[in-house]
Amino acid sequence: MMWNLNRHSDVPLYRQIMEWIEQRITYGELPPDSMLPSERKLAEQLDVNRSTVVQAYDELRAAGLIERVRGSGTRVRSNSWNIDAKRTPNWREYIDGGMLPPSPPFIRRIRDELRRSDAIIDVASGEMGADMLPQEEIRAILRDHSFDDYLGYCDPYGYGPLREIVASHLSRSRGIQATPSSVLITSGSQQSLYLITQCLLSPGDSIAIEDPSYCYSLPIFRSAGLKVFGLPVDEHGVIPEAIVDLDRKHRLKMIFVNPNHHNPTGTVLEHSRRVTLLSLAERFGIPIVEDDAFGLNGFGTLPPASLKSMDGSGIVIYIGTMSKVAASGLRIGWLVAPQSIVDRLSDARQQMDYGHSIVPQKIAAHFIDSDYFWKHVDKVRDVLQLKRDLMVRALRRELPGAVDFHLPQGGFHLWMKLNSPVNEAKLRDEAMKRGVAFVPGCVFGSASGYVRMNFARPYAEDIERGIARFASALRSLTEHP
Numbered sequence: 028m029m030w031n032l033n034r035h036s037d038v039p040l041y042r043q044i045m046e047w048i049e050q051r052i053t054y055g056e057l058p059p060d061s062m063l064p065s066e067r068k069l070a071e072q073l074d075v076n077r078s079t080v081v082q083a084y085d086e087l088r089a090a091g092l093i094e095r096v097r098g099s100g101t102r103v104r105s106n107s108w109n110i111d112a113k114r115t116p117n118w119r120e121y122i123d124g125g126m127l128p129p130s131p132p133f134i135r136r137i138r139d140e141l142r143r144s145d146a147i148i149d150v151a152s153g154e155m156g157a158d159m160l161p162q163e164e165i166r167a168i169l170r171d172h173s174f175d176d177y178l179g180y181c182d183p184y185g186y187g188p189l190r191e192i193v194a195s196h197l198s199r200s201r202g203i204q205a206t207p208s209s210v211l212i213t214s215g216s217q218q219s220l221y222l223i224t225q226c227l228l229s230p231g232d233s234i235a236i237e238d239p240s241y242c243y244s245l246p247i248f249r250s251a252g253l254k255v256f257g258l259p260v261d262e263h264g265v266i267p268e269a270i271v272d273l274d275r276k277h278r279l280k281m282i283f284v285n286p287n288h289h290n291p292t293g294t295v296l297e298h299s300r301r302v303t304l305l306s307l308a309e310r311f312g313i314p315i316v317e318d319d320a321f322g323l324n325g326f327g328t329l330p331p332a333s334l335k336s337m338d339g340s341g342i343v344i345y346i347g348t349m350s351k352v353a354a355s356g357l358r359i360g361w362l363v364a365p366q367s368i369v370d371r372l373s374d375a376r377q378q379m380d381y382g383h384s385i386v387p388q389k390i391a392a393h394f395i396d397s398d399y400f401w402k403h404v405d406k407v408r409d410v411l412q413l414k415r416d417l418m419v420r421a422l423r424r425e426l427p428g429a430v431d432f433h434l435p436q437g438g439f440h441l442w443m444k445l446n447s448p449v450n451e452a453k454l455r456d457e458a459m460k461r462g463v464a465f466v467p468g469c470v471f472g473s474a475s476g477y478v479r480m481n482f483a484r485p486y487a488e489d490i491e492r493g494i495a496r497f498a499s500a501l502r503s504l505t506e507h508p
Contacts, residue, residue: 032073034452037132040075041139044083052092052103063093063101076459078143127250133455133470134244140459148493150418150480151464153241153290153439154355158486159410161353164399165390172393176385183377184369185212185361186388192396193347193361201322202336203345205363211372214383215360216320217245219346220283222362222372223316224251233277237265239442239471241290242283257472258282262433264289264296267304274311281314287331288321288438291471291479295331295436302337309340318346323404325437326412341365349391351439352404358383359391408437414482414490415441421494429501430478439483442468445476447505454478457500463493 032043051057063069066084070077084101087093094104129135137151184190190207197203213219220242228234230252236242238257248255256273259266265284273279284304286296296304308315317334325331335345348360362372376382394400415434418441422430432443451467458465468477485493 032075034456035450039132039136039139041079041082041086044069044073044075044080045086048083048087049090049092057103059103059105061103062099063103065100075456076140078140081143082139128246130246131244131470133452133467136455137464137466141464146462147459148463148489148496149484150482150490150493150497151466152484153481154350155407155439155483156486159407159483160356161394161399161403164394164397164403165354167399168390168393168397172389174386174389176389178385181382181385181388183373183382185210185383186385186392189359189388189392189395190361192392196395197345197347197363200330201319201333201347203333203363205345208366209363209369211362211364211369211376212383212388213360213362213376214358215350215355216318216346216348217247219360219362220245220316220318221247222375223281223344224248224253226371226375227314227368228253228280232280233273234281234283235270235273235279236283237285237289237472239291239468239474239477240283240285241471243472244470258284260289260292260294262294264294264300265304267300267307270304270307270311270313274313279311279313281316282308283316283318284334285318285320286334287319288324288435288440290321290438291440291466291468292442293433293435293438293440295325296334298332301332301334305334305337305340305342308342313342315343316346317343320346320348320351321438322347323352324408324411324439326408326415327436330437335363344368349395352407353391353394357387357391359387410487411437411439411483414485414487417487417490418480418482418494421491422498425494425498426501429498429505439481441480441482443478443480445478445501448476449501449504451475453504454500457503458497461496461500463496463500465497 030047032040036043048057064072066077066080070080084093088095092104093101095101141147141149141152189212190210193210194205194207197205213222224247228251231254233254233256235256235258237260239260242248254277256277258269264286270279270282286301288295315334319333322333323330333345335343345363346360349357350360419434429446430443431446432441435441451469455467466479468474468479471479482490
């Protein structure tokens with residue numbers, strides 16, 4: 028098979044294979060009823076995972092070009108040359124169109140591999156592992172509380188009692204003076220960001236985000252037609268003085284920051300920089316969106332302050348979530364903003380889904396308001412610190428001198444610099460072959476030669492094996508490139 032994949036392309040490998048086979052069928056090089064190589068054989072020939080070929084074959088079958096024949100293998104369909112006569116829709120055109128662009132290829136490839144194989148150790152996904160979820164607490168809430176409320180559409184602002192509890196919770200834990208009317212319940216941080224970008228900004232507006240930032244991996248900014256500019260981040264967090272030049276050149280409409288246990292670097296924004304950031308935003312009249320997903324995940328006795336608690340001018344829109352302290356599957360988050368903003372976003376929310384389901388909102392209300400909550404938060408912090416320490420020890424043992432990293436004091440992530448140049452796509456593929464998934468730094472912005480690892484997702488007993496597999500993949504490219 029005289030053809031090579033382009034491993035530097037943004038086009039996923041499975042799609043390159045699919046398009047290549049489709050082209051050979053169209054040109055008559057693979058006539059009707061001709062047999063295709065087995066998935067395993069083609070994977071060996073192209074030096075890819077078998078799951079990549081499986082996905083390509085699945086797409087071709089869905090398009091009606093090939094079929095599986097029991098006992099024989101996979102062949103080109105008998106009517107494949109006549110497929111245009113049936114006026115089959117060009118689904119590729121639809122897939123490539125639309126307002127919301129697909130996730131970056133790196134991210135899609137990682138998700139596909141994790142979905143197809145339970146054997147891969149996952150240090151890529153941005154969520155907690157199953158060992159940290161409040162299963163017993165949720166079961167107790169379901170057992171002890173009746174759920175006989177009206178099961179119709181919920182208030183688009185969110186379940187009233189939950190909004191009251193969230194306002195009280197934020198006052199106690201984050202120093203934020205919010206009222207229930209200033210709280211909007213969402214399905215998580217990403218929905219909050221989506222509502223903000225779609226309702227408060229217009230195509231062509233300029234915004235600033237941290238660089239690196241997980242925001243670079245989100246397609247919602249591109250779908251809104253926004254111009255995105257980066258604010259540099261160092262070991263003390265975002266450098267706010269860069270706002271002055273950016274605003275002079277581009278007239279910023281909004282600033283997005285993740286100041287506490289920043290994703291991906293794990294840094295905490297230094298207090299003096301918080302003061303400067305707020306001062307500059309007030310000076311230029313630029314709203315700040317504070318994503319505080321990891322605010323309660325610190326390993327110290329006191330969590331770092333929120334920007335919103337320091338906001339004397341009402342310029343900060345605050346985003347929080349239960350995903351990083353309780354369970355992402357509850358799909359509960361919140362947004363705190365001036366009531367006029369909450370009114371606007373809740374109206375858009377109603378157009379989207381008529382409000383969130385009442386059931387998880389009631390569970391969340393009981394959980395946050397119970398004795399379980401802070402005990403669970405303490406448990407999460409302890410397990411996170413244990414897992415971080417296991418990952419750090421494994422990296423120092425397996426890759427001495429090969430990587431550098433800042434020791435995070437909370438959150439989920441370890442941001443690591445590779446001290447030798449390496450092709451990130453090849454490193455990802457080599458790691459996958461060995462059974463570990465991570466996220467290359469290029470996904471998060473302009474930085475190259477970096478890796479983000481999530482120590483929250485894997486079980487503690489899998490962390491050392493995962494790092495050993497990653498180290499083996501890295502050595503295979505740096506010692507014998």
